[in-house]
Amino acid sequence: MKVVMIGAGYVGLVSGACFSEFGVEVACVDKDANRIRDLIEGRIPIYEPGLEDLVRDNSKAGRLSFSTDLNAAMAGAEAVFIAVGTPSRRGDGHADLSYVYQAAREIAATLTGYTVIVTKSTVPVGTGRRVAEIIREVRPDAQFDVVSNPEFLREGSAINDFMRPDRIVIGTETERARDVMRRLYRPLYLIETPIVFTGLETSELIKYAANSFLATKITFINEIADLCEKVGADVHDVARGIGLDGRIGRKFLHPGPGFGGSCFPKDTLALVRTAQEADAPLRIIEQVVASNDARKVSMVSRVTNAVGGNVRGKTIAVLGLTFKPNTDDMRDSPSLVILPRLLEQGAKVRAFDPEGMGEARKQMPDVDYCGSAEDAMSGADCLLLLTEWNEFRALDPRRIKALLGKPVVVDLRNVYNPAEMRAAGLTYTSVGRPAGS
Numbered sequence: 001m002k003v004v005m006i007g008a009g010y011v012g013l014v015s016g017a018c019f020s021e022f023g024v025e026v027a028c029v030d031k032d033a034n035r036i037r038d039l040i041e042g043r044i045p046i047y048e049p050g051l052e053d054l055v056r057d058n059s060k061a062g063r064l065s066f067s068t069d070l071n072a073a074m075a076g077a078e079a080v081f082i083a084v085g086t087p088s089r090r091g092d093g094h095a096d097l098s099y100v101y102q103a104a105r106e107i108a109a110t111l112t113g114y115t116v117i118v119t120k121s122t123v124p125v126g127t128g129r130r131v132a133e134i135i136r137e138v139r140p141d142a143q144f145d146v147v148s149n150p151e152f153l154r155e156g157s158a159i160n161d162f163m164r165p166d167r168i169v170i171g172t173e174t175e176r177a178r179d180v181m182r183r184l185y186r187p188l189y190l191i192e193t194p195i196v197f198t199g200l201e202t203s204e205l206i207k208y209a210a211n212s213f214l215a216t217k218i219t220f221i222n223e224i225a226d227l228c229e230k231v232g233a234d235v236h237d238v239a240r241g242i243g244l245d246g247r248i249g250r251k252f253l254h255p256g257p258g259f260g261g262s263c264f265p266k267d268t269l270a271l272v273r274t275a276q277e278a279d280a281p282l283r284i285i286e287q288v289v290a291s292n293d294a295r296k297v298s299m300v301s302r303v304t305n306a307v308g309g310n311v312r313g314k315t316i317a318v319l320g321l322t323f324k325p326n327t328d329d330m331r332d333s334p335s336l337v338i339l340p341r342l343l344e345q346g347a348k349v350r351a352f353d354p355e356g357m358g359e360a361r362k363q364m365p366d367v368d369y370c371g372s373a374e375d376a377m378s379g380a381d382c383l384l385l386l387t388e389w390n391e392f393r394a395l396d397p398r399r400i401k402a403l404l405g406k407p408v409v410v411d412l413r414n415v416y417n418p419a420e421m422r423a424a425g426l427t428y429t430s431v432g433r434p435a436g437s
């Protein structure tokens with residue numbers, strides 16, 4: 001079986017490499033010639049644990065190839081996946097579908113026999129039907145079906161998520177397309193992964209509903225954390241106390257500086273817009289978006305308060321810039337809201353992140369980027385822990401105290417034990433835990 005993957009980004013590259021690991025012949029096509037050249041030469045353009053080996057092994061085995069030439073790649077393909085970006089459209093928050101529609105036009109021009117066209121990108125309800133219309137406009141003679149197959153992998157654990165998903169969602173109307181998808185996902189079917197077959201619209205909505213629900217859970221616990229601080233409760237105990245209830249579940253109940261990343265912010269906003277247009281407003285999700293935006297901004301005052309009310313002239317050491325550990329993805333990271341505000345208020349910001357500094361440099365050139373966590377902390381007036389990379393989880397509190405100029409730590413991921421930090425002589429602020437704990 002052969003498939004084509006359009007877009008060799010976080011989703012396309014991981015999905016393509018994983019399908020090839022299942023034994024499928026995969027041609028990854030991207031418009032970005034530099035990216036394709038890197039991949040052909042064995043360089044992986046993104047940071048994702050395990051991806052380099054998977055790409056190398058399957059390229060060597062001849063099952064995975066890279067090209068900028070869609071027409072040539074399509075020869076003999078039974079399915080073509082659209083895995084291009086769907087960022088927020090500037091101004092209104094709708095998903096920008098221009099890359100998806102462009103890919104559809106390009107696919108149309110290459111179709112020969114019956115082909116399944118799969119949208120793996122996260123796309124609003126109705127997009128699959130529009131993709132079919134575009135293809136029919138360009139090629140009225142083409143034989144094809146459109147399938148919605150949203151992707152649920154998480155950056156940082158993408159390969160495992162793809163290989164062992166909780167479920168696969170496939171939206172299509174024809175048995176013929178369903179059969180192609182079944183054969184493609186056969187290795188997962190064999191390990192009894194549930195496959196949810198639906199219509200196109202339902203499948204498209206499942207992805208947005210899932211992400212919005214998870215974003216709601218995070219926002220819920222963040223607001224509970226704020227309340228905990230006011231009333232002397234501990235948010236971790238609250239999370240455990242509610243999460244052990246099987247109806248609630250323990251995951252996604254960790255408080256922090258607000259959700260970021262390439263999916264939740266844009267997907268919650270796009271779902272809000274879809275719902276408003278459909279005259280079925282999702283008021284809960286509207287509040288989630290507003291609460292999360294406000295939360296990122298409000299994190300700045302935690303730093304200001306920790307250093308005595310004003311950051312002007314103070315040096316803030318920031319550990320972690322990406323929206324979560326184990327990725328180099330900086331899209332919509334809380335750091336992009338917090339750091340520029342600290343700089344605006346006159347702070348000097350020294351930062352270190354294991355993988356995010358390349359992209360961060362482009363977006364925040366006024367930050368002083370350091371070679372290590374210790375380098376960033378040296379002589380600083382405050383340590384701000386923003387992303388819980390493993391290497392920031394086990395710093396010795398006494399060493400932190402010795403390195404900092406002033407013994408002030410703001411931990412927005414609750415990595416450290418408040419009592420231990422205080423015992424080491426540090427003034428420690430975290431999220432949703434009582435002052436004395």
Ligand code: NAD
Nearest residue numbers: 007008009010011030031032084085086103121122151155
């Ligand atoms: P990305 O920006 O990393 O990659 C997109 C790639 O598509 C880029 O390399 C770009 O050059 C290429 N591209 C765009 N138009 C093209 C065209 N016409 N032909 C060939 N290549 C083209 O994006 P991503 O993070 O992989 O996200 C892709 C989609 O998957 C989005 O809709 C996103 O919402 C969804 N998604 C992402 C994640 C995630 O964790 N990143 C998870 C699930 C779903």
